[in-house]
Amino acid sequence: DAGVTQSPTHLIKTRGQQVTLRCSPKSGHDTVSWYQQALGQGPQFIFQYYEEEERQRGNFPDRFSGHQFPNYSSELNVNALLLGDSALYLCASSSRVGGSPLHFGNGTRLTVT
Amino acid sequence: GNSVTQMEGPVTLSEEAFLTINCTYTATGYPSLFWYVQYPGEGLQLLLKATKADDKGSNKGFEATYRKETTSFHLEKGSVQVSDSAVYFCALEDRGSTLGRLYFGRGTQLTVWP
Numbered sequence: 001d002a003g004v005t006q007s008p009t010h011l012i013k014t015r016g017q018q019v020t021l022r023c024s025p026k027s028g029h030d031t032v033s034w035y036q037q038a039l040g041q042g043p044q045f046i047f048q049y050y051e052e053e054e055r056q057r058g059n060f061p062d063r064f065s066g067h068q069f070p071n072y073s074s075e076l077n078v079n080a081l082l083l084g085d086s087a088l089y090l091c092a093s094s095s096r097v098g099g100s101p102l103h104f105g106n107g108t109r110l111t112v113t
Numbered sequence: 114g115n116s117v118t119q120m121e122g123p124v125t126l127s128e129e130a131f132l133t134i135n136c137t138y139t140a141t142g143y144p145s146l147f148w149y150v151q152y153p154g155e156g157l158q159l160l161l162k163a164t165k166a167d168d169k170g171s172n173k174g175f176e177a178t179y180r181k182e183t184t185s186f187h188l189e190k191g192s193v194q195v196s197d198s199a200v201y202f203c204a205l206e207d208r209g210s211t212l213g214r215l216y217f218g219r220g221t222q223l224t225v226w227p
Contacts, residue, residue: 041219045215
């Protein structure tokens with residue numbers, strides 16, 4: 001049973017560029033959440049998707065957007081990248097019926113230069 | 114609002130020593146509490162959880178008790194091993210309007226020496 005898978009594992013971008021990160025949830029899960037983990041910090045909630053709609057959003061600017069597909073997979077898009085967007089981006093999945101706990105992927109390490 | 118305050122690290126212990134990592138929380142609702150562990154280069158793994166007051170979560174020798182009166186959820190282990198070296202995160206989930214959203218502490222780096 002595959003867990004949460006994320007791609008790519010590492011990514012280097014230049015300031016001002018745009019990036020798309022991808023996530024496949026654990027089998028049986030229908031809800032996907034994205035977190036940003038800066039170096040030495042705890043993960044910060046970006047947003048959550050369920051039934052292809054954004055259900056909750058954390059304190060992140062509109063440059064951060066997402067999408068959920070009918071197969072429950074999800075993308076995180078970040079536009080106009082800033083140096084401060086360099087972080088580990090974690091995807092987590094869960095079942096709406098079962099609720100928590102979240103299952104996390106290994107993350108995508110984004111470096112903005 | 115919701116927040117988690119976690120013991121500052123890093124924590125360095127010898128093998129078989131006793132471990133305590135303190136965690137206190139503030140919540141607007143009636144939260145569930147979690148400890149997650151992150152090994153180098155990996156994502157977060159759920160270590161244990163508790164969903165109501167006085168519940169004790171336990172796993173792999175780690176324990177934490179949900180103390181509503183002190184708003185705490187301290188992590189303990191009686192005898193740590195080198196393989197326990199990792200970063201530990203305390204987190205809460207408010208089961209009200211923000212169900213499914215976790216609020217994390219800053220993490221505590223644990224290093225265990227043989």
